[in-house]
Amino acid sequence: MLWLCIQFPKLSLEVLTRAQHDSAQPQAVVEQQLIVEANRPATERGVETGLSLATACALCADLQLLQRDMQREERQLRQLAQWGYSFTPIVSTQPAGTVSAEGDRFACLYLEISGCLKANGGLRPLLQQLRRELRQMRISPLMGLGHSPSAARMLSQLPEHRHWLQQTQTPPSPQQWRQWISFSPSKLLDCDNKTIAKLYACGIKRISQLLAIPLSEVGNRFGRGFVDYLARLNGSRHDPMPCYQPPAEFHGELFFPSPLDNSEQLLFPAGRLVRELCQQLQRRQLYSHQLRWKLDFGRQGCKVFSVAVSRPMLDPQRLIALTKLQLERIRLEQPTQALSLTCDRLLPLEENTLDSDLFDGENQTQRSHQLLDKLVARLGHEALSGITLKESYLPEQAWASADTLVLQSHHSSKGHRLQPIQAPRPVWLLPRPDKLQMRGHKLFYRGEIKLLQGPERIDGYWWQHNRHSRDYYIAQGEDGGLYWVYQDLGSEDWYLHGIYS
Amino acid sequence: MSNAENLLQNKQLANHTKQQRLRQLLARPDIWRAANERGHRRNGIDSGYASLNALLSGHGWPRGATTELLIDRSGIGEISLLLPAVAEITRQGQIAILVNPPFIPYAPALANAGIQLEKLLLLHPRGWKEALWAMEQALQSGCCGALVSWQGHRPTSDKDLRRLQVAAREGDCLHFHFRPLSAAASPSPAGLRLQLGGDGEQLTVQLRKQLGGQAGQKLHLARSADLIRRDRPLH
Numbered sequence: 001m002l003w004l005c006i007q008f009p010k011l012s013l014e015v016l017t018r019a020q021h022d023s024a025q026p027q028a029v030v031e032q033q034l035i036v037e038a039n040r041p042a043t044e045r046g047v048e049t050g051l052s053l054a055t056a057c058a059l060c061a062d063l064q065l066l067q068r069d070m071q072r073e074e075r076q077l078r079q080l081a082q083w084g085y086s087f088t089p090i091v092s093t094q095p096a097g098t099v100s101a102e103g104d105r106f107a108c109l110y111l112e113i114s115g116c117l118k119a120n121g122g123l124r125p126l127l128q129q130l131r132r133e134l135r136q137m138r139i140s141p142l143m144g145l146g147h148s149p150s151a152a153r154m155l156s157q158l159p160e161h162r163h164w165l166q167q168t169q170t171p172p173s174p175q176q177w178r179q180w181i182s183f184s185p186s187k188l189l190d191c192d193n194k195t196i197a198k199l200y201a202c203g204i205k206r207i208s209q210l211l212a213i214p215l216s217e218v219g220n221r222f223g224r225g226f227v228d229y230l231a232r233l234n235g236s237r238h239d240p241m242p243c244y245q246p247p248a249e250f251h252g253e254l255f256f257p258s259p260l261d262n263s264e265q266l267l268f269p270a271g272r273l274v275r276e277l278c279q280q281l282q283r284r285q286l287y288s289h290q291l292r293w294k295l296d297f298g299r300q301g302c303k304v305f306s307v308a309v310s311r312p313m314l315d316p317q318r319l320i321a322l323t324k325l326q327l328e329r330i331r332l333e334q335p336t337q338a339l340s341l342t343c344d345r346l347l348p349l350e351e352n353t354l355d356s357d358l359f360d361g362e363n364q365t366q367r368s369h370q371l372l373d374k375l376v377a378r379l380g381h382e383a384l385s386g387i388t389l390k391e392s393y394l395p396e397q398a399w400a401s402a403d404t405l406v407l408q409s410h411h412s413s414k415g416h417r418l419q420p421i422q423a424p425r426p427v428w429l430l431p432r433p434d435k436l437q438m439r440g441h442k443l444f445y446r447g448e449i450k451l452l453q454g455p456e457r458i459d460g461y462w463w464q465h466n467r468h469s470r471d472y473y474i475a476q477g478e479d480g481g482l483y484w485v486y487q488d489l490g491s492e493d494w495y496l497h498g499i500y501s
Numbered sequence: 502m503s504n505a506e507n508l509l510q511n512k513q514l515a516n517h518t519k520q521q522r523l524r525q526l527l528a529r530p531d532i533w534r535a536a537n538e539r540g541h542r543r544n545g546i547d548s549g550y551a552s553l554n555a556l557l558s559g560h561g562w563p564r565g566a567t568t569e570l571l572i573d574r575s576g577i578g579e580i581s582l583l584l585p586a587v588a589e590i591t592r593q594g595q596i597a598i599l600v601n602p603p604f605i606p607y608a609p610a611l612a613n614a615g616i617q618l619e620k621l622l623l624l625h626p627r628g629w630k631e632a633l634w635a636m637e638q639a640l641q642s643g644c645c646g647a648l649v650s651w652q653g654h655r656p657t658s659d660k661d662l663r664r665l666q667v668a669a670r671e672g673d674c675l676h677f678h679f680r681p682l683s684a685a686a687s688p689s690p691a692g693l694r695l696q697l698g699g700d701g702e703q704l705t706v707q708l709r710k711q712l713g714g715q716a717g718q719k720l721h722l723a724r725s726a727d728l729i730r731r732d733r734p735l736h
Contacts, residue, residue, distance in 0.1 A: 424725070424727045425609045482576050498607060501576055
């Protein structure tokens, strides 16, 4: 077993500020009147973890204070677990502790990487890739490698070990680990402050000293739990970890410390979320038909819009372009405080459905799907429609509006095809029959019209109350136009129903 | 010796590139040469009417260009004029798009004309700006075979038409644009301008302008016999 522990010491700050560009303004996260974490400009001016709010403000007057948001941190950690899951199936998380709880611990992620070394080209490339992707997400990690999760966690706090990890090519041997562990100072042990104080009082400064004492003696002094922990650290006992199971959905969220009031500014964070989504989807071989975006206006409510994708697509650039078209349509009434992207109903990608083919770059159907996606994104669903035949006697019910996105995807002809009626029918149908004027025995529509052919009797729905019985004629107007007119047999009124165009 | 050879070679090369450039220039669709008239390519799309094909320079509707149709009233057979070409395009698997049609395109009639209805898309954008954007995107995309558009309430400006014409050239798409007769007097960047009229029995087509071809001819196309057959009056 080879466990990698990634600690996120600055997660409480980064979860709130990673959406923005590097800012020169000092910022700090506060919980219960204490500074939890400060960014670089603030640290340079002496603001550090554990300071009281008053002291920090005295040191740095223009300090921007952000309230710590544990829920957001937890969500971010879950998302990181999902990210880790794309490397290895054995992932475990540990949430951060609060300031008041004893033993100030950071949120961390455990990955069992012995199974994925080969696929990623060895230890060094894997670690480099992990670091690079975390940098892209703007999250700073501390990494440690160990034969058990407890050991990995302890070693991630040891600067010498981290330094070694930067350069190493191969995982160390068991002896090397023992050496690392015995070399570590006792304060790195994952136990409460009281126990550590007791250890130092006994003169045990390094773990090697602790391991030299017989275990029963240690048990007498520090309790069974501590002995158990030591055994797990040593590798002489199993170190069980709750295993993370990813949900079949994606949720990403970015928070803006200073709210954005321009939809163009939203493009940059939206692009970041889309890239994270595409990475996840590609690794898990899933796709989504719909990206649901949510603009959070804080107390003023929120706005939701969605981007529909007609075909599986994992290209972030195209998804960003579609999102951009939607964002352009939106006018922000209130400044946006957070942007989130949700994709539920992720579907498995099948071999023949993927958009990008290795050999032929773009074919006709792909391009038409891209065009339709673009049109839907900018004009909205309601502006696009198709038409189909319907089986009905009544002319106005012999056609139906169809959803274009559905009709584009089935290529093979279905077994049963509707056949249109074999009679001269007009190209244009009026949305609603237009009543014709009648003076003497003559009909008028922009001048007098004369009947050429007819009648063709259409008598539909005689079994219902609203019986339609009509005599249809082809008529010619004064100006040469050919019209489709009918006489309603009930009321004997004349109507224009279509134009032979 | 070698200097002289070099000079000779350079001269030949220069001549060669000049000729190539000339050939490129002559290959442009907007340059018309009388000498080419007899043997030029038949790159147009069959309109379905032999007499109309004979008048058009590409022996069919010009591909990758805007065709302007000037008309004042509907019902004289203006859509029937386009239907054979549009039907052929949908049969080839390309999309045909109607932007802002004035009435409901009636499915049974279109299916009878041979149009694959699942390849037909109707667009009703909210304003002219949106419509222009959508038309440009569709024309450029290269997957749309034919686009038929109707001028909205506002007259189409010269600049907009030029945009559409350029987009149609990029996407190699058939573009038909309906405008009222009042626009006939103003110049237009369209590749082909037809004025349509009719008396019910036949459709009159007058060529107002044709890039790379002659203009001014008039043509009468009879309407379908099924439509203009006159029954004995009942009353």
